[in-house]
Amino acid sequence: MNWLNAVVAGVLVGGLYALYATGLSVSFGVMRLVNLAHGDLAVMAAFLSSTLVLSAGGSPFWTILVLLPVGFLVGLALQRVVFDRLVGVDPAFQIVATFGLSIVIQNALLRVYSADRRALDVGKLKVDSVSIGDLSIGVFPLLRFLVAVAVLVSLSLFLGRTKLGRAFRATSDDPVAARLMGINNRTIYMVATGIAVSTVFLAGVFNGAQTNFATSDGPGLLIFAFEAVIIGGLGSLWGTLAGGIVLGLAQTLGAEQFTDWPSQLFGHVLFLVVLAVRPNGLFGRVEA
Amino acid sequence: MIRTQNHVQRATGTSKLLGGLAALLVAWLAVLATGDVASTQTKIVEMCVFVVLASMWNLLAGYTGLVSIGQQAFVGIGTYALVVFANGYDQDIYFSVLPAALIALVAAVPIALLAFRLRGGYFAIGMWVIAEVVRLLVKQYKADPIKGGSGTSLNVPVSLYPKVDRFQTTALIALALAVVAVSVVALLLRSRVGLSLQAVRDNEAGAAGLGVNVYRERFFVFMIAALFTGAAGAVWYLLKIRVQPDTAFSVGDWTAPIVVMVVIGGIGTVEGPVIGAVLWYLVRDYVTSSDSVIHFSDEWYLIYTGLIALIVALYAQRGLWGALQDRFPRLQVFPIQRRLVVGDEVAVRGEDEGNG
Amino acid sequence: MALLDVEVVDAFYGDFQALFQLSLAVDEGQAVAVIGANGAGKSTLMKAIAGIVPARGGRISFDGIDLGPRSVHHRVADGISLVPEGRRIFPSLTVEENLLVGAYRGRPGPWTLTKVLETFPLLQRLATRSAARLSGGEQQALAIGRALMNNPRLLLLDEVSLGLAPTVVKDLYASLPAIREQGTTLLIVEQDVTRALTAADIAYCLLEGRVSLSGRPAELSRPAIAAAYFGTEVSQ
Numbered sequence A: 001m002n003w004l005n006a007v008v009a010g011v012l013v014g015g016l017y018a019l020y021a022t023g024l025s026v027s028f029g030v031m032r033l034v035n036l037a038h039g040d041l042a043v044m045a046a047f048l049s050s051t052l053v054l055s056a057g058g059s060p061f062w063t064i065l066v067l068l069p070v071g072f073l074v075g076l077a078l079q080r081v082v083f084d085r086l087v088g089v090d091p092a093f094q095i096v097a098t099f100g101l102s103i104v105i106q107n108a109l110l111r112v113y114s115a116d117r118r119a120l121d122v123g124k125l126k127v128d129s130v131s132i133g134d135l136s137i138g139v140f141p142l143l144r145f146l147v148a149v150a151v152l153v154s155l156s157l158f159l160g161r162t163k164l165g166r167a168f169r170a171t172s173d174d175p176v177a178a179r180l181m182g183i184n185n186r187t188i189y190m191v192a193t194g195i196a197v198s199t200v201f202l203a204g205v206f207n208g209a210q211t212n213f214a215t216s217d218g219p220g221l222l223i224f225a226f227e228a229v230i231i232g233g234l235g236s237l238w239g240t241l242a243g244g245i246v247l248g249l250a251q252t253l254g255a256e257q258f259t260d261w262p263s264q265l266f267g268h269v270l271f272l273v274v275l276a277v278r279p280n281g282l283f284g285r286v287e288a
Numbered sequence B: 001m002i003r004t005q006n007h008v009q010r011a012t013g014t015s016k017l018l019g020g021l022a023a024l025l026v027a028w029l030a031v032l033a034t035g036d037v038a039s040t041q042t043k044i045v046e047m048c049v050f051v052v053l054a055s056m057w058n059l060l061a062g063y064t065g066l067v068s069i070g071q072q073a074f075v076g077i078g079t080y081a082l083v084v085f086a087n088g089y090d091q092d093i094y095f096s097v098l099p100a101a102l103i104a105l106v107a108a109v110p111i112a113l114l115a116f117r118l119r120g121g122y123f124a125i126g127m128w129v130i131a132e133v134v135r136l137l138v139k140q141y142k143a144d145p146i147k148g149g150s151g152t153s154l155n156v157p158v159s160l161y162p163k164v165d166r167f168q169t170t171a172l173i174a175l176a177l178a179v180v181a182v183s184v185v186a187l188l189l190r191s192r193v194g195l196s197l198q199a200v201r202d203n204e205a206g207a208a209g210l211g212v213n214v215y216r217e218r219f220f221v222f223m224i225a226a227l228f229t230g231a232a233g234a235v236w237y238l239l240k241i242r243v244q245p246d247t248a249f250s251v252g253d254w255t256a257p258i259v260v261m262v263v264i265g266g267i268g269t270v271e272g273p274v275i276g277a278v279l280w281y282l283v284r285d286y287v288t289s290s291d292s293v294i295h296f297s298d299e300w301y302l303i304y305t306g307l308i309a310l311i312v313a314l315y316a317q318r319g320l321w322g323a324l325q326d327r328f329p330r331l332q333v334f335p336i337q338r339r340l341v342v343g344d345e346v347a348v349r350g351e352d353e354g355n356g
Numbered sequence C: 001m002a003l004l005d006v007e008v009v010d011a012f013y014g015d016f017q018a019l020f021q022l023s024l025a026v027d028e029g030q031a032v033a034v035i036g037a038n039g040a041g042k043s044t045l046m047k048a049i050a051g052i053v054p055a056r057g058g059r060i061s062f063d064g065i066d067l068g069p070r071s072v073h074h075r076v077a078d079g080i081s082l083v084p085e086g087r088r089i090f091p092s093l094t095v096e097e098n099l100l101v102g103a104y105r106g107r108p109g110p111w112t113l114t115k116v117l118e119t120f121p122l123l124q125r126l127a128t129r130s131a132a133r134l135s136g137g138e139q140q141a142l143a144i145g146r147a148l149m150n151n152p153r154l155l156l157l158d159e160v161s162l163g164l165a166p167t168v169v170k171d172l173y174a175s176l177p178a179i180r181e182q183g184t185t186l187l188i189v190e191q192d193v194t195r196a197l198t199a200a201d202i203a204y205c206l207l208e209g210r211v212s213l214s215g216r217p218a219e220l221s222r223p224a225i226a227a228a229y230f231g232t233e234v235s236q
Helices: A003-031 A038-056 A060-081 A091-113 A139-161 A163-173 A175-180 A185-210 A215-232 A237-257 A263-277 B013-033 B038-063 B072-088 B097-115 B120-140 B163-190 B192-202 B204-209 B214-240 B251-265 B271-288 B298-315 B319-327 C042-050 C072-078 C095-102 C113-119 C136-148 C166-174 C176-181 C193-199 C222-230
Strands: A129-132 A135-138 B006-009 B339-342 B345-348 C004-013 C016-026 C031-036 C059-062 C080-083 C154-158 C185-189 C202-207 C210-215
Touching: A003 A038, A003 A135, A003 A139, A003 A163, A003 A185, A003 A215, A003 A237, A038 A060, A038 A091, A038 A185, A038 A215, A060 A185, A091 A215, A091 B120, A091 B251, A091 B298, A129 A139, A135 A139, A139 A163, A139 A185, A139 A237, A163 A175, A163 A185, A163 C095, A175 A185, A175 C072, A185 A215, A215 A237, A215 A263, A215 B120, A237 A263, A263 B097, A263 B120, B013 B038, B013 B163, B038 B163, B038 B192, B038 B214, B038 B251, B038 B271, B072 B097, B072 B120, B072 B214, B072 B251, B097 B120, B097 B214, B163 B192, B163 B214, B192 B204, B192 B214, B204 B214, B251 B271, B251 B298, B251 B319, B271 B298, B271 B319, C004 C042, C016 C031, C016 C042, C016 C202, C016 C210, C031 C042, C031 C193, C031 C222, C042 C072, C042 C080, C042 C154, C042 C185, C072 C080, C080 C136, C095 C113, C095 C136, C113 C136, C136 C154, C136 C166, C166 C176, C166 C193, C176 C185, C185 C193, C202 C222, C210 C222
Parallel strands: C031 C185, C031 C202, C080 C154, C154 C185
Antiparallel strands: A129 A135, B006 B339, B339 B345, C004 C016, C004 C059, C202 C210
16 A cells, blocks of 8 residues: 555545544534443444344345434434433433443343454445556445545534524523423434434444454444544534544554554544644634 | 530541441451462452552542543553563562552653543543553563563562462552552542542532632542552552453453442442442352352343443432432441531531532 | 413522412513512522423413423423523524524414514624624524514513613613514513513512512502512511
């Protein structure tokens, strides 16, 4: 891989990180809630997709059509049963509860699927690439990136242009004032978690088709999502995309330069540097 | 004219009684530690190490709002500092626990400077990232005495450290460390720092307005926690010998059980984490050993653990000790609460917030 | 039957009891003022009517329906809108978006975006601006306009004049007749006694969570109001 290819690969994987980060960003924006089981939900989606493919055949892509609505419903249920009790409480209990949830999901997956790594097979799409001179772009990473951008564009339009989207932003600004406008905040929270889980399900399937996955991968994915959010700056979807891309670039370029070092280390280091130099993120708004 | 004399009372009859019982328990454990049953000594070490870890995590989460899921960073730093002093510089392994703890303390300074820029849940994950960075860096250091990801063993030649001797000494050190750690937490909370911390916990903006330097108090407590967490990690490996970065810096082996112990016992109380750690350990020991009547596989055991953490955090936030205190308001082992005794009448402050 | 009936209501602000067995009634089309010193319970009363603070004991009914089981958003749908103390506009939304959020429940009625902007002309040229960048007076106009977008039957105004320059307050109060013209009933909480009495048909004075005086403003003497306001007449 040459440098140009590394840059392209970094940008493209950054789209995936942004897709992971979207749900985290939405949950935090609307409810000030950090869900530590976020990454485990992605892994769960990849396993569910592999089960669907094994039992019904075909490509993992059709399972997305099933998993998006399922993810939304899982989100609604999660909100009703767990998160509703965590909104506005001491963050310690949010962390303990979602950490507990993460342990439950991981071990339940381990129980059902064992510790073996699995992969979602997308056939030759996975290896196909387009070449432009020296530059070679993987078709699947490109597709994955475009899907991520499409999700972010739709979400951005939803938040910016629709009535429900306005209600989301109003609730994020001031939940009590939003209720005084007749907005049922519990509905808003349910939809927010529904969106968070369905986007992370989507990310989980795309990740599972790119690399193999195991039940213990969730925390690592959570960390990538978290880094994308913080690097990009809290409270901005486009910042999250930019944060994801910068994170992806740090990983691929770092690994290109120092081949015997783990790529995620470079992402972590970049995150710490951003924290030290620009704690509001590269593209974040300074809180009023 | 009758004058009534007012004074501040701390210890109550109950606390003296319970304190005496706790002292007896420690004495009994000390006797067991000096015995020659290796399995008993192992249990003492494991339990005491987790009492230290849980107390320190609670000091952070329950009193300063710093909920960290990266405390394994300090466990690992303490452990590897022990390895460096003992294997690298041929120092006495027991003595090496002290500089190992100090190294953890020193490492905590830059870590705090970075992580304190994040709040709440983001602080929690930020600490995790920092622990990951340290783990990955240790794995990359392939030279002696660290030996990278494959790990190494603490150098304990039988000629210098006979096994019986090492188990005895380690058990005594672990017990002493637990007693010191819990006492430090109790004394700290009784001190001026403790009062400021309670003010911060009740109302951060208000406390800042009263001149409490919130940042400085948090920083100080974070240092204390790092010191003891590092020491606990080092003591653990005096017994376990075999050291690997993936286990020494594991969130699942260290921070996950710590969090569960603290919430079950009662976050924001001195006694809760101790009870949580002991109880958790006894239950785990029982249900994961294959000859028990109620036996769980590792996965089921962890699923139940996670569920309990979830349920306690959602429905029983005061934990076991908190629930007991709700029923018996005078219950406390460590008299950190101040009671203003006004003549015959006893005014209790902060009863409904627990003995914070 | 009164449009709003507050009957022997107790309410708490945290552990502190703010209202004691308080009763008052507001008829359809009326403008009623609630005056009282700081901490008299005026804001808690407004919050209890809007549903942000639960009323314990007693009963609040709106158009004959008990509001007890109805949550905040249901009450908004019923036609109760509160302009909260401190304005609480949505800073990350534009002025126009703030107004549109006000119409979230889609209640039909005379108030539309155009009509609100006509009533508060100073918002007209600011429509696309971020609400965070408005002045205090502009924010208050926005908060009132936003509540009107719900086409409320009962508009609760909590401390509209707080922290605003007298000329700004005068302009805001000048818009009240236009609101009443549309048949909207007003309940006004105000520390500025003169301002409140001028705008209202009926006035209630609160003292330590209880009604200390009520009546038509014209029939209330200055000394009686002063006594009820400061509690100087309270027997030992």
